[in-house]
Amino acid sequence: MKIAIVGTGxxxxxxxxxxxxxxxxxxxxxxxxxxxxxxxxxxxPIYEPGLEELIVSGLKSGRLTFTTELTEALPGCSIVxxxxxxxxxxxxxxxxxxxxxxxxxxxxxxxxDIVFVTKSTVPVGTGKKCEELITETLKARGATFxxxxxxxxxxxxxxxxxxxxxxxDRIVVGVNHDEGAKELMEELxxxxxxxxxPIVFMTRESAEIVKxxxxxxxxxxxSFINMLTELTEKTEANIRDVxxxxxxxxxxxxxxxxxxxxxxxSCFPKDVKALLAxxxxxGVPMDIIEATDRINFRQRQRFFDRILKSLPARATVGIWxxxxxxxxxxxxxxxxxxxxxxxxxxxxxxxxxxxxxMETARPLLPKEIVYVDDLFAAADKADAVVLLTEWxxxxxxxxxxxxxxxxxxxxxxxxNVYEPKExxxxxxxxxxxxxx
Numbered sequence: 127m128k129i130a131i132v133g134t135g136x137x138x139x140x141x142x143x144x145x146x147x148x149x150x151x152x153x154x155x156x157x158x159x160x161x162x163x164x165x166x167x168x169x170x171p172i173y174e175p176g177l178e179e180l181i182v183s184g185l186k187s188g189r190l191t192f193t194t195e196l197t198e199a200l201p202g203c204s205i206v207x208x209x210x211x212x213x214x215x216x217x218x219x220x221x222x223x224x225x226x227x228x229x230x231x232x233x234x235x236x237x238x239d240i241v242f243v244t245k246s247t248v249p250v251g252t253g254k255k256c257e258e259l260i261t262e263t264l265k266a267r268g269a270t271f272x273x274x275x276x277x278x279x280x281x282x283x284x285x286x287x288x289x290x291x292x293x294x295d296r297i298v299v300g301v302n303h304d305e306g307a308k309e310l311m312e313e314l315x316x317x318x319x320x321x322x323x324p325i326v327f328m329t330r331e332s333a334e335i336v337k338x339x340x341x342x343x344x345x346x347x348x349s350f351i352n353m354l355t356e357l358t359e360k361t362e363a364n365i366r367d368v369x370x371x372x373x374x375x376x377x378x379x380x381x382x383x384x385x386x387x388x389x390x391x392s393c394f395p396k397d398v399k400a401l402l403a404x405x406x407x408x409g410v411p412m413d414i415i416e417a418t419d420r421i422n423f424r425q426r427q428r429f430f431d432r433i434l435k436s437l438p439a440r441a442t443v444g445i446w447x448x449x450x451x452x453x454x455x456x457x458x459x460x461x462x463x464x465x466x467x468x469x470x471x472x473x474x475x476x477x478x479x480x481x482x483x484m485e486t487a488r489p490l491l492p493k494e495i496v497y498v499d500d501l502f503a504a505a506d507k508a509d510a511v512v513l514l515t516e517w518x519x520x521x522x523x524x525x526x527x528x529x530x531x532x533x534x535x536x537x538x539x540x541x542n543v544y545e546p547k548e549x550x551x552x553x554x555x556x557x558x559x560x561x562x
Contacts, residue, residue: 300333447515
């Protein structure tokens with residue numbers, strides 16, 4: 127099948143490379159000419175394990191191409207995916223201008239029937255608005271093409287985007303009363319469903335809600351365990367034990383019960399706030415989601431306040447990790463964006479190391495930050511070291527060597543990676559979250 131994917135960010139680019147790997151002919155479209163030039167050379171603009179290899183493979187096979195012109199991609203296509211960004215707008219409502227532009231342009235330029243699929247994260251009712259815009263545009267052209275609108279949200283995790291796309295837990299497709307569109311989506315995903323992965327059909331509105339609901343539920347689970355850390359700190363309990371005791375209940379499960387400084391990234395913060403905005407617009411209370419958002423902010427600030435109060439004047443602080451999570455260079459809503467400027471404002475010297483995100487971080491952080499190429503270089507003569515991102519390289523660090531390299535002894539573990547007893551044995555002072 128020939129498909130076009132408009133937008134080559136995380137979702138669009140990973141989808142394009144993976145669909146090509148599955149045997150489809152794919153054209154990725156983006157208005158960023160510099161990005162398209164790099165992609166044509168097989169260079170991925172984002173760090174994502176396995177992605178660049180798939181891009182190179184797709185280019186060599188001829189199944190994957192890239193262009194800045196949608197009109198070049200549309201001829202012969204059965205499906206066009208809209209995977210453009212939907213950033214927070216006024217009142218944290220999703221900014222849908224790019225989505226509507228793509229929908230209108232497809233209706234203006236297509237010369238045959240085509241299925242329009244929203245892959246972007248969009249609030250409920252967006253598909254209906256796209257359908258109305260497409261119908262209006264086709265009518266103005268005097269065209270009789272059929273362009274049904276389908277919702278097909280993504281559930282990929284950054285750092286695991288390729289396997290999550292090729293082997294997803296489930297494929298959710300929202301189709302309203304169009305058997306032809308449903309059959310095309312079944313055909314598109316047959317290479318995945320053949321190996322037993324389920325495809326779930328529902329109404330378009332239900333599919334749109336599923337995306338926001340999934341991310342908000344996971345964010346709520348994170349905030350729930352983080353809420354308890356303040357209680358465990360004041361009662362000499364251990365949040366790891368509490369999480370284990372909760373997670374072994376198979377009705378709850380252990381995932382997303384790892385306490386730390388809260389969630390970040392491009393999805394959880396944005397989708398939680400967007401769901402709140404949708405509820406407000408429709409007059410539907412979202413009390414639990416409001417608490418999730420509030421707890422996440424408080425959790426980050428509690429830990430940062432503890433760091434700032436513990437440091438001596440004009441301290442040197444080593445930072446381990448800048449990206450919002452490991453295995454990505456994504457800095458969106460990363461804790462480092464809040465902590466590092468606060469450290470600089472308070473007169474401290476900051477040396478930072480991240481395995482992948484330093485170049486991405488550089489223009490986003492104060493110019494005073496010193497970037498080093500080794501985790502111990504960040505710790506040299508430091509009064510304190512702060513772990514913000516749980517990259518594997520930080521997990522197995524020699525704590526005795528760390529102590530020898532540091533001037534001070536404070537290790538702030540923002541992800542509860544280390545065993546407190548091991549840290550203390552190395553003559554370091556352990557500062558975890560919810561662990562006494």
